Amino acid sequence: MKLHLTAWALAGILCLLQACAASPGNRTAGRDPAKTLPRNSLEKRRETRKAFLRKLKNTSEWKNRAFACAIVPPLSGCRHLPDELPPDGRYEDKLSIVMTPNEIGHAAFLLLPFRRESGVRISVSPLRGKSSSIPASALDLRIVKYWYQDGTAWCSYFADPLQQELVPELLLHDENLIRVDHEKKHNYLRVGDSWQWISYPESIRYGRFNYVKAPVRDAGKLAAFSLDPEENKKFFLTVRLPDGTAPGHYAGTLKIHAAGKELGTLQVALRVLPFKLPDPRTWYDLEKKFYTSIYMPPLSEGLRMADGDFKLVEKRRKAMYRNMRDHNLLYPLVDRRNRGDLPDAEAEKLFRNNLEWMRDCGLATDAVFGGVGNCDWYLVFRKPEQRPAGYEEKFFRDVDRDLAAIRSVMGKETEVYSIGWDEPGMKLLVGQRPFWRKIHDRGMKILSTAKDRHLQYGAYNEDFANYAGTLSPESARIWHAMGNRITNYANPHTGPENPDYIRRSHGMALYKADYDGSCNYHFLENGTGNVWRDTGSIFRTFAFVYPAADGVLDTLHYEGFRAGIDDIRYATKLRLLAEEAIARKNTDAYYAGKKALRFLALAQADRVNLDTLRMEMIEQILKLRDAISGVSRNKER
């Protein structure tokens, strides 16, 4: 009996031990998960991150801090997902920025927390140079918000509602403006004091979200945030130098703290270069401007959403235009006077005011794209006897009035481009001919969305062709041979969140393909009714920015656009100096100029590392300056 009991007890103990070994808390006993998982699986990447953080925590560099820091290229083509290590991260505590005085600089870093913290803040110090300093207010720190967008997010503007991808997009001072549910893969937008579900499916009919009046507000500067050891947190630093900032080296700090205790400090090193950037010019002709334009939300739609409140429309538009100027978007398409929807006096006021806002906010005034009609449905599709009496004459009297208004606000010499019918078939292209002629008779020009087929039936009367899709240097060559210009859209449309892709496709790729600029669709389109909800019927939201009550919220890809145009400005500076050096008739300067041009000519715009390209352009520019000033010094001697 005793033996039986002992045996049963032993068996019971054995079973118990086995059960403990199999319990969830001990499932992996005796197995290193990082070793047995497939090498590049998602689980392995997550485990690798955790293991790496455990290691870093004990290194001399990071052990006294609450986090490790990875400096990353601010406009990287890598998504830097919160639960993985950044493939292009450098683990250090120093942010480095190189910029010119008339450029907006940027940097980015990830905090990889070792422990949970809440109420975390970052104090930005002034940047001190040898004999001057840059105030802390010149530095703007924002959190890169990750949220769920359609399945093609990061890559494309096509809708894909059956899948949701986590991507970095919004640049926010207050990370709580958007709440994300990772389990459901849903986003919630804070409107006033409550959060609205904005990831509802296509089958929900929401109608229009009135983003003009909705109280969606970000904080004015970086608000308190939380740190979670399961997630990296990405930050984007923007630097706007005050006028007159002297070239040189500057240094400062970002102190990260919570509840009175310091969690860690990062260094900021800024080099202000000793030259300024010109406006961008084209690659094929240094005398020609590179235009940056974009389709805009209609003013009348804004006025309607504002319930006719002009002041509100003015406030929002001005904020938008200042923001666009800061982002190198200098020639947004201009609305025509809205005679259909508004009473005449209101339409007149809105039209004129809009031009004044553009001018006063520092947008370019030497050319206006849009603003003046050239034909409408009646004129193209109805014979004169079918139209109201005097219709055409009245139409062109209005054209003259609008042209006069533009010239009186923007300048007598302002070049005005009237915009033709969007994506016209051949019948429409031909049908517009007599009306485009009237535009040319009045000393204006025509901008039209176009393609190679237009060369058969048009082109002679299309001064600016806006081509869709893949870039074609051969098409550019043909348009240029006529003295015309060519811009690009839908390559891609706005929407894909990859800042490197947007930087390249609106910048160096477009530039090296001999295009005259960018005229993409769209700056902020409320097409599906709710700009905050990504999915439309076939397209995602077209937007560089998101609307807030007092303006707009920037995105990572919008910063990519700005950087892309700055790349062209650097290239323009390089070429101007190279020409100057070559003209000096001194062999050193001559060679310096040629080498610089050679370098730029060989740069493969579709694949070169754009940050390295920028650094290399700076190197070449500094060498050219030295070469030119060396010649000057020799001459003085």
Place this chain on the structure above:
Amino acid sequence: MKHHGILKLLFLAAGCAGALSAQAGKTDYLAEIQKHERNRNRPDAIAECRRALEDKTLDAGHHYRIALHMASNATIAKDYELAAQALELAAHLPSNNRRQENAIRLDAFRRSSREHRYPVSLKIGLSLLDQADHLTAKQRAEFFPQLIWTAAKTGSHQAFASIAKAKSLPEENALELRIIRELAAAPSGNAQKTIGALPEFSRLSPEVRHALLQRAASALLLLNHADAAEEALAEARKLETPFRRNSCTVKAQEPAPPGAGGWILSDAWTLGGSGNFIPYDQAAEATLAADATAERLTGKKKNLDFYLKNTRFHLRYDSEGVHLFLVSGESDLEKYRSLNTGAGSLEIFLSPGMEREDYYQFIISLPDNRIDCYEKGSFSRHYRDIRKFMKSETLCRDGKMGTYVFLPWIFFYDVLPFDTNSSWRFGVIRWTPAGGITWGGRVHELGRMGKLVWEEPDPVLKRKIREKIAEHGIAKYNRDKGRLLEFWNDPDMGDRDFARTLLAPAFRKLDEAIAAYRSGKMTPEAFAETTLPDLMETDFLAEELRGSHLMNKFTGNSGKSSSEQGE
């Protein structure tokens, strides 16, 4: 007496003349209005209506007709406030038949809502409530759900109350209102129970129940009951046919047939393959005209069955890479062969993962095999130019086109399926002369695309794949290294400091790793993880180092990447 008679005649004549003149005036107004309408000249039509309505000589009947013209023209001109005013005027004028009025009211209601003019849309809609019983059943079926939605959109509980009281409110919409009310009031998580307690709901067909729940969810969301909306949607989803993703197992075949000719000579030409194509959603196809970046052949759906039955594909992999072979039957093949165009195209989407991965898109024209690639990102270490790696050919025989596409493993070296343990997304759409047919969803809809499930290679094949990739990487690196060192060490063109301090040391580390791999001290897996990416992307490596070097030069900095920190 005679004078009286003459006077009477004169009065009579004057009266007739007056009547005739008034009649002529009425006719003039209407004729003028209709003339403007024929010319789609709404402003002038409206102006003429105003003049007519101000003319007190016209009777109520005429004013009624003109008010309707005013309302109709104002609606088309998107002046919905004016339309509402005109309709209100009409409502107060007598008429024996308000059918046209109701039609205009319904149209104004519909259009104003579409134009996001919700308050005036609600006003117009509510004004139709009393007349709703005169609407046809079809019109009521459209009207009431739209009115309920508009009430929710404007947050008007008064409107809800008015709708609930309407005598012509269909039972289904009364139930809709009830569902909205009860789900809004119910505690979270109780949707199934709340809806289950409505016996009239369960008596409805699944389609009607689904539509009701969708509409209720929309209204609840608009009324700021997001949780209730989500629950209603979840209930609706239970009634849906679950989306079934197409799936294809990619088997190993060492070696796979090389080229289109090899496949044509194999059994694959006549047997097997994945063939469950379906017609491309016609609605989605029609909207593709909005995609200005690619031209696709779209037909009128005649003979689509033939294409559905005669389109299939095979996918295999071997130690070289991934082989795709598509068989496209074509009844007019000789015609298209002689033109070398016109047989449509194959649009292919591929992503080496089910999430978090970029994707590739290319279109192969038939029968000429012209390939258009549409990149979806910047070329980088992680996203490559597929044109430089892909091989393709199309051959025609036996009334079919055989299209072969080969992608080598070196294109996917960092996302090999047995390393990521992930299926891939794959879609192929055949644009035929009769319209589109699809195996993996719609254009760009990665979420609807098919799934490629990879048969695990046996250890010998796996090793062979790794070795081939490794040898390719080493050969490529050695070529690139030579070129880069030569350039950067050039006294005139290069930067010897950069070459010495950064480039050469990086290459030395890679050389050591190669030596370790060759001597067996490093496993192929470890080699693939730590060294191969830099061998395959030596140019990018050099650019990254160069960028760091220049940044240090301009600012003074030294930091370590994760590999340098002992990852």
